[in-house]
Amino acid sequence: MKSILSFRDCRGNPRELRLAAAVALLLLAHGTALPQAAPQPVTKEAALRSVVRDVIAPGYQQLAAKCHVLTEAAEALQRAREPEALEKVRHAWVGALLAAREMQWLQSGPIADRESLASFYYSKVLPFRMETVLSSAREIDDSFIAEFGATARGMFALEYLLFEGKGNELNHTNAPAAPASAASSASEWARRNGYILALARDLEARANDLAKDWTAPGEQGAAGKFIAGGQQSLSLLVNELAQFTEQVAEQRLNFILVLPQPISRQLGRIEGSGSGTSQESLVALLEGARKLYREADGSGLEGYVKHLNGPLAERLETQLEAAIGASQAIGAPLEQAVVAHRPSVQSAYDKARALEILFKVDLASALGVTLTFSSNDGD
Amino acid sequence: MTATELHTPLPLRAGPVDLSPSRWCGLANLHNLVSRPVDIASLAAFRFLFGIITAAAMVRFVAKGWVRELYLEPAFFFSYPGLEWIRPWPGLLMYGHFILLALFAIGVALGWFYRVCIVLFFVGFTYVELIDQTAYLNHYYLISLLAGLLVFLPANRAWSIDAWRKPEIRLGAAPAWTLNILRFQIAVVYVFAGLAKLNGDWLFRAQPLRIWLAARSELPLIGHWLEQAWVAVCASWFGAAFDCSIVFLLLSRRTRKPAFVLVILFHVATWILFNIGMFPWIMIIAATLLFPPDWPRHWLSRFCGYGGRYFRVQEWQRCMQEALTKQSPQGALPGQLKPVVVSALLLYAVIQLALPLRSYFVSQPSAWTCSGFNCAWRVMIAEKTGYAEFYAFNPASGEHRKVSVKGYITPRQELLMAQDPYLIQAMARRLAADLNNRGAAPIQVRVVAFATLNGRPSQLLINPDVDLAGIPPPGWIEALAQ
Numbered sequence: 001m002k003s004i005l006s007f008r009d010c011r012g013n014p015r016e017l018r019l020a021a022a023v024a025l026l027l028l029a030h031g032t033a034l035p036q037a038a039p040q041p042v043t044k045e046a047a048l049r050s051v052v053r054d055v056i057a058p059g060y061q062q063l064a065a066k067c068h069v070l071t072e073a074a075e076a077l078q079r080a081r082e083p084e085a086l087e088k089v090r091h092a093w094v095g096a097l098l099a100a101r102e103m104q105w106l107q108s109g110p111i112a113d114r115e116s117l118a119s120f121y122y123s124k125v126l127p128f129r130m131e132t133v134l135s136s137a138r139e140i141d142d143s144f145i146a147e148f149g150a151t152a153r154g155m156f157a158l159e160y161l162l163f164e165g166k167g168n169e170l171n172h173t174n175a176p177a178a179p180a181s182a183a184s185s186a187s188e189w190a191r192r193n194g195y196i197l198a199l200a201r202d203l204e205a206r207a208n209d210l211a212k213d214w215t216a217p218g219e220q221g222a223a224g225k226f227i228a229g230g231q232q233s234l235s236l237l238v239n240e241l242a243q244f245t246e247q248v249a250e251q252r253l254n255f256i257l258v259l260p261q262p263i264s265r266q267l268g269r270i271e272g273s274g275s276g277t278s279q280e281s282l283v284a285l286l287e288g289a290r291k292l293y294r295e296a297d298g299s300g301l302e303g304y305v306k307h308l309n310g311p312l313a314e315r316l317e318t319q320l321e322a323a324i325g326a327s328q329a330i331g332a333p334l335e336q337a338v339v340a341h342r343p344s345v346q347s348a349y350d351k352a353r354a355l356e357i358l359f360k361v362d363l364a365s366a367l368g369v370t371l372t373f374s375s376n377d378g379d
Numbered sequence: 380m381t382a383t384e385l386h387t388p389l390p391l392r393a394g395p396v397d398l399s400p401s402r403w404c405g406l407a408n409l410h411n412l413v414s415r416p417v418d419i420a421s422l423a424a425f426r427f428l429f430g431i432i433t434a435a436a437m438v439r440f441v442a443k444g445w446v447r448e449l450y451l452e453p454a455f456f457f458s459y460p461g462l463e464w465i466r467p468w469p470g471l472l473m474y475g476h477f478i479l480l481a482l483f484a485i486g487v488a489l490g491w492f493y494r495v496c497i498v499l500f501f502v503g504f505t506y507v508e509l510i511d512q513t514a515y516l517n518h519y520y521l522i523s524l525l526a527g528l529l530v531f532l533p534a535n536r537a538w539s540i541d542a543w544r545k546p547e548i549r550l551g552a553a554p555a556w557t558l559n560i561l562r563f564q565i566a567v568v569y570v571f572a573g574l575a576k577l578n579g580d581w582l583f584r585a586q587p588l589r590i591w592l593a594a595r596s597e598l599p600l601i602g603h604w605l606e607q608a609w610v611a612v613c614a615s616w617f618g619a620a621f622d623c624s625i626v627f628l629l630l631s632r633r634t635r636k637p638a639f640v641l642v643i644l645f646h647v648a649t650w651i652l653f654n655i656g657m658f659p660w661i662m663i664i665a666a667t668l669l670f671p672p673d674w675p676r677h678w679l680s681r682f683c684g685y686g687g688r689y690f691r692v693q694e695w696q697r698c699m700q701e702a703l704t705k706q707s708p709q710g711a712l713p714g715q716l717k718p719v720v721v722s723a724l725l726l727y728a729v730i731q732l733a734l735p736l737r738s739y740f741v742s743q744p745s746a747w748t749c750s751g752f753n754c755a756w757r758v759m760i761a762e763k764t765g766y767a768e769f770y771a772f773n774p775a776s777g778e779h780r781k782v783s784v785k786g787y788i789t790p791r792q793e794l795l796m797a798q799d800p801y802l803i804q805a806m807a808r809r810l811a812a813d814l815n816n817r818g819a820a821p822i823q824v825r826v827v828a829f830a831t832l833n834g835r836p837s838q839l840l841i842n843p844d845v846d847l848a849g850i851p852p853p854g855w856i857e858a859l860a861q
Contacts, residue, residue, distance in 0.1 A: 041606065041607070043596065043603065043606055044593070044596050044597070044606065045596075045597070230596070230597030231594050231595070231596070231597060307606070308589065308590070308593055308606075309834050311836070312834070312836070315836065357766060357829050357837055358837065360764075360766045361764050361765065361766050361829050361830065361831050361837040362764075362831050362836060362837045364764050365590065365762055365763070365764035365831045365834065365837075366590060366834055367590070367593075367594065368590045368591055368593065368594030368762070369594075370794070
């Protein structure tokens with residue numbers, strides 16, 4: 001049988017020889033690329049589908065579930081004026097807060113469309129506005145809640161109502177109100193708990209809406225649009241991650257490192273200091289980023305990055321672990337740790353910074369994403 | 380007269396280019412390349428196509444909102460050294476500038492007050508390109524070069540309103556240099572773009588195509604292939620081979636037709652796959668310069684013949700015939716060139732060869748240092764992302780604080796600046812000047828800048844201990860870790 005790659009046959013036919021050389025060259029080139037390719041490469045569409053199925057939708061479902069627990073605990077508190085009931089509400093609130101923190105990297109989509117960002121993440125509540133609500137005679141119902149601005153509603157309004165006066169061991173300089181457990185009269189108690197319950201229900205409704213949005217079938221649902229978005233959605237994810245890690249590094253860790261001393265006078269500027277959750281929140285934020293990157297059994301973002309740039313996938317995983325590990329190692333609320341164990345906060349900052357650079361530079365480049373973050377927002 | 384008869388060989392028509400070595404030596408060949416009369420039709424057709432494409436490019440620039448984004452929004456411009464005085468017109472005048480450029484380009488296409496239009500287009504377009512270094516694009520640079528060359532070429536002496544209004548300026552032929560200088564320019568673009576691709580990143584890591592193709596994987600039909608590593612490898616090798624060889628394939632009579640089909644397919648593919656604006660269209664029309672000088676007559680006569688045969692529009696056919704005959708060669712520019720013209724041509728050629736070659740004489744890849752990268756036809760060989768933070772450092776107190784650039788530059792400028800050490804340095808100098816104006820103590824500006832090139836791990840781009848406001852020491856740009 002005549003072989004088409006036989007040199008003797010090709011010798012008299014330069015065309016075949018050229019063809020053979022070209023095929024050999026292509027095989028050689030292909031061979032150099034093969035080791036980089038995973039056996040079953042994760043496609044972009046598959047990665048986006050996994051992100052929705054295994055990260056975003058479960059994330060909001062968990063938030064809805066935690067908010068439901070919070071509502072139930074608030075209802076129980078309204079029924080029974082007991083310290084244990086208050087503790088349960090506080091515990092449920094921390095659970096809801098951490099679930100929200102794990103999804104905080106996602107600042108667009110339904111949560112923005114439904115104007116729910118402030119309800120979950122805006123922390124600058126105004127005590128005098130909340131006291132006005134408490135002292136008002138109007139019933140706290142949905143219509144009244146709808147009139148509240150972000151400074152008297154949402155997750156951090158609940159923190160104020162539940163924790164003010166408790167917090168951590170450091171003293172507050174601007175604690176204007178008594179905690180729920182110390183409210184003197186029965187009417188004040190009822191009013192305060194009515195407020196807590198209304199806010200909890202509002203949060204639960206919002207979380208339910210978000211969970212429904214992300215699990216709605218069809219191409220017009222949030223999930224369908226996100227998956228169909230292709231590179232645009234990927235760009236959105238990387239931009240969100242880049243901005244998010246910058247905020248974690250700069251607005252949480254570096255912010256607390258550069259705060260003027262004594263820290264006890266700056267507590268009002270530290271998110272979560274009222275409830276003593278600043279460090280737990282930090283870990284939850286980074287856990288959320290890790291889930292986004294690594295959840296979905298390798299078929300999500302991690303799998304896609306591995307397919308395109310294996311070494312980068314490894315570095316991202318290592319750096320995420322390092323940042324989470326360093327944040328966990330702080331071991332106390334940030335406002336305490338920065339005084340007692342400053343090097344641990346500094347170390348967490350350094351790790352978060354390195355992660356930020358990886359997302360902003362390496363990941364953006366590897367995925368061909370154009371970043372639209374606004375950096376250099378220092379002073 | 381039939382269409383075939385219309386295409387009778389012209390006395391001044393150039394034949395196919397002979398690539399045999401014997402033709403490329405000796406004074407006779409120099410004469411062939413410079414003074415031999417060639418049909419002016421190719422030059423006239425290029426003038427028309429160039430005018431149309433650049434007019435479309437100017438309209439597109441305005442329509443996409445880039446006038447505002449690039450020239451009206453920034454508070455700070457990365458000027459070229461010595462050209463800091465070049466500033467954009469205020470407000471609406473900048474829009475007017477682009478509209479005028481579009482009108483000048485149409486004037487060039489029609490050959491209407493050609494010399495005025497091409498001079499004003501060249502000056503106006505080059506002015507725009509010199510305002511801000513972050514606006515640099517290879518094809519804008521090419522447009523400036525081609526427009527600059529057209530200023531000196533008799534491209535309006537045939538098939539133009541000028542030639543119609545003034546029959547005395549009509550020409551059927553022009554000295555070969557008028558065409559060959561344009562051919563040389565296009566050859567420089569392709570060949571140096573091809574040579575730039577002969578590197579390890581492109582050939583063996585398939586970068587940056589591996590990244591860019593995967594980013595277009597949602598394209599219908601072909602999208603899922605684009606995420607495959609072997610597709611990027613094949614595309615890289617094909618792209619390098621195409622750039623290195625296409626000029627020669629277009630010049631050779633035997634391969635010209637398939638080569639031009641390849642040119643169209645290649646550039647349309649790049650237009651679909653990558654965000655490279657008008658570049659594919661400019662290169663497609665520029666490829667016609669490598670055809671025989673009489674190609675437009677050839678094509679028009681065929682078109683005329685087909686039109687007459689299939690549509691039977693006799694009046695239209697008569698007009699076409701008239702156009703072809705009336706504008707046939709009636710004379711030629713003097714073949715003997717003045718020494719000053721020859722010197723200018725040689726100088727231009729030397730500069731155009733030296734600029735791309737300079738990137739081969741630096742120790743670090745020019746894509747990393749950005750030294751010798753621009754004006755060198757290093758087209759599409761770098762995927763670079765950077766991130767830079769500026770710190771004001773007081774040497775007296777040892778204090779340092781982060782400085783925002785938000786009020787100075789736009790996010791687009793920031794992205795491009797963060798990849799380029801020299802732009803970062805320019806920004807640092809501006810910040811230092813402003814900071815020193817505000818305070819008594821001399822302030823240093825140091826930069827923490829990270830960048831990644833073609834999928835490598837990110838690394839420091841600039842030594843963070845160097846004061847970029849002063850004269851940086853050698854080695855201020857960190858070496859790229861291979």
